[in-house]
Amino acid sequence: MKFKNLFRTVLVALFVTTLISCSDDDDTSFPPATTTIAEFVAANADYSSLLAALEKAELVATLSGSGNFTVFAPNNAAFDEFLTANGLTLETATKEQLTPILLNHVIGSEITSAQLSTGYFLNLADMSSYINTSSGVVINGVATVTTADIDQSNGVIHAVDKVIPVPTMLTFAANDPDLSTLATVATTTTGFDTDFAAVLSAADSNLTLLAPDNTAFTNLGDISGLAVETLEQILLNHVIAGVNLSTGLSTSYAKTLATYGDTDKNLSIYINTSSGVTFNGNSTVTTADAIASNGVIHKVNTVITLPTVVTFATADTDTFSTLVSALTTLTPTTDFAAVLSTGLGTDPAPFTVFAPTNDAFAAITVPTDETVLAGVLNHHVVAGANVTSDMLAATPTATTLNGDITLTAMPATVTGATNMTASNIVVEDVQAANGVIHVIDQVLLPMM
Numbered sequence: 001m002k003f004k005n006l007f008r009t010v011l012v013a014l015f016v017t018t019l020i021s022c023s024d025d026d027d028t029s030f031p032p033a034t035t036t037i038a039e040f041v042a043a044n045a046d047y048s049s050l051l052a053a054l055e056k057a058e059l060v061a062t063l064s065g066s067g068n069f070t071v072f073a074p075n076n077a078a079f080d081e082f083l084t085a086n087g088l089t090l091e092t093a094t095k096e097q098l099t100p101i102l103l104n105h106v107i108g109s110e111i112t113s114a115q116l117s118t119g120y121f122l123n124l125a126d127m128s129s130y131i132n133t134s135s136g137v138v139i140n141g142v143a144t145v146t147t148a149d150i151d152q153s154n155g156v157i158h159a160v161d162k163v164i165p166v167p168t169m170l171t172f173a174a175n176d177p178d179l180s181t182l183a184t185v186a187t188t189t190t191g192f193d194t195d196f197a198a199v200l201s202a203a204d205s206n207l208t209l210l211a212p213d214n215t216a217f218t219n220l221g222d223i224s225g226l227a228v229e230t231l232e233q234i235l236l237n238h239v240i241a242g243v244n245l246s247t248g249l250s251t252s253y254a255k256t257l258a259t260y261g262d263t264d265k266n267l268s269i270y271i272n273t274s275s276g277v278t279f280n281g282n283s284t285v286t287t288a289d290a291i292a293s294n295g296v297i298h299k300v301n302t303v304i305t306l307p308t309v310v311t312f313a314t315a316d317t318d319t320f321s322t323l324v325s326a327l328t329t330l331t332p333t334t335d336f337a338a339v340l341s342t343g344l345g346t347d348p349a350p351f352t353v354f355a356p357t358n359d360a361f362a363a364i365t366v367p368t369d370e371t372v373l374a375g376v377l378n379h380h381v382v383a384g385a386n387v388t389s390d391m392l393a394a395t396p397t398a399t400t401l402n403g404d405i406t407l408t409a410m411p412a413t414v415t416g417a418t419n420m421t422a423s424n425i426v427v428e429d430v431q432a433a434n435g436v437i438h439v440i441d442q443v444l445l446p447m448m
Contacts, residue, residue, distance in 0.1 A: 281315030416444030
């Protein structure tokens with residue numbers, strides 16, 4: 001019995017000695033794949049800082065457990081550089097500070113170097129890691145894999161030369177080659193009132209960025225002739241307040257950070273999720289949910305230009321297809337689309353449009369005489385005014401392009417010249433760059 005215990009002791013001592021001898025900082029070799037990721041880190045002296053951080057964040061058990069992980073492991077030199085740059089030490093850094101940083105290095109599935117590809121991967125910090133494999137393997141434009149495929153029993157380790165800070169939206173915009181034009185335009189154009197670099201990197205931004213790829217900008221054409229103010233508003237039209245993951249989007253209107261004229265009224269954006277995700281009828285999400293610490297990015301394939309009232313009518317076909325048909329094919333000699341696309345500052349813009357739904361048109365007999373139909377359509381348009389819902393109470397009567405209509409604010413209704421009952425405003429304040437739309441449930445009938 002004593003001989004057996006002595007034999008077991010010798011084996012353990014030999015195993016420990018082997019691990020220590022394999023942990024020299026200048027010549028790192030690795031334990032066999034029977035060890036877990038946590039055991040590998042504990043056994044390798046060049047990862048003592050990583051181990052100390054994992055212990056302080058109480059994550060050793062996670063990387064000791066069953067599962068399949070991919071860990072981008074920074075060595076001591078990388079940790080020392082990161083801590084110094086951020087005014088921290090392993091003693092002063094808190095669990096709350098270390099946890100998201102460490103989890104930002106861990107993907108919840110095993111991905112070998114042969115399986116890595118350029119793109120976004122969700123990590124255990126519930127953020128994305130942007131991996132670029134065009135020249136080696138680089139994570140978030142910061143850390144390069146120096147040794148790949150260190151196989152362990154519960155996953156794989158890829159050694160990296162830098163600690164990977166939690167990403168901001170600017171991290172992805174600056175390091176994703178597909179977004180290089182957006183990054184250049186947003187951060188180098190002079191004359192903007194908005195500091196886009198600061199907005200995209202601020203810890204408390206809490207935004208959704210609809211990021212046009214390079215091809216989208218190419219298809220837009222030459223932007224050098226755009227006024228700086230217009231270009232700034234176009235960029236702001238790609239930003240929605242709040243973090244809106246693709247799973248939380250639904251067919252509806254939202255507000256962007258772009259504004260109507262010199263007011264604080266934010267422009268609307270129409271989201272359609274019936275087949276993928278599109279914005280304003282022509283810009284489709286190609287890559288969803290690049291999740292940063294301060295927001296989320298959805299790549300889109302078309303630049304979302306400033307919408308007119310026509311934009312929303314044509315985008316929301318489920319609601320306005322009959323109206324669009326009435327404004328176009330049923331009234332061929334009256335170019336309603338051109339008129340209602342008139343830019344702000346040019347007569348007869350701005351417009352307030354009371355837009356009947358498809359159901360509203362279905363409830364009447366649509367006139368076949370173009371002159372009569374044009375008169376009905378004109379009865380829904382107030383020119384020279386952007387009458388939003390907060391202005392309805394002070395605007396009991398509005399003059400349309402064909403007669404007066406009556407407005408009330410509580411509840412919001414509008415009544416045509418010969419309507420017996422009021423039409424309810426079912427959606428308020430769809431704000432365009434050249435006017436506003438209120439969706440109504442009855443067609444307004446003028447004096448004939």
